Amino acid sequence: MIAFLLFILLQVADVWTTITGMNSGATEANPIMDKLFKKIGVVQGLVLAKSITVILFGLFLYETWIMWAFVCLYIIIVGNNVYQLRKL
Numbered sequence: 001m002i003a004f005l006l007f008i009l010l011q012v013a014d015v016w017t018t019i020t021g022m023n024s025g026a027t028e029a030n031p032i033m034d035k036l037f038k039k040i041g042v043v044q045g046l047v048l049a050k051s052i053t054v055i056l057f058g059l060f061l062y063e064t065w066i067m068w069a070f071v072c073l074y075i076i077i078v079g080n081n082v083y084q085l086r087k088l
Contacts, residue, residue, distance in 0.1 A: 017081035
């Protein structure tokens with residue numbers, strides 16, 4: 001349960017840092033997300049992608065070591081987003 005809650009919090013942090021960065025002139029490094037943003041918009045793309053991610057991870061990876069691995073990955077992603085924001 002703790003891993004899943006951390007995962008959700010990190011998703012929210014990723015959304016916030018991504019929107020903040022995009023509003024400050026940053027570009028999306030993930031080519032798949034970049035295409036999605038151009039097609040439906042940044043906020044809509046993030047809400048869609050993060051909703052699907054949280055639902056699928058909640059259904060299939062709830063409290064497994066893989067969930068903890070993704071928590072670690074998103075700590076790095078959000079940390080990088082914050083680092084990039086500080087450079088803007």
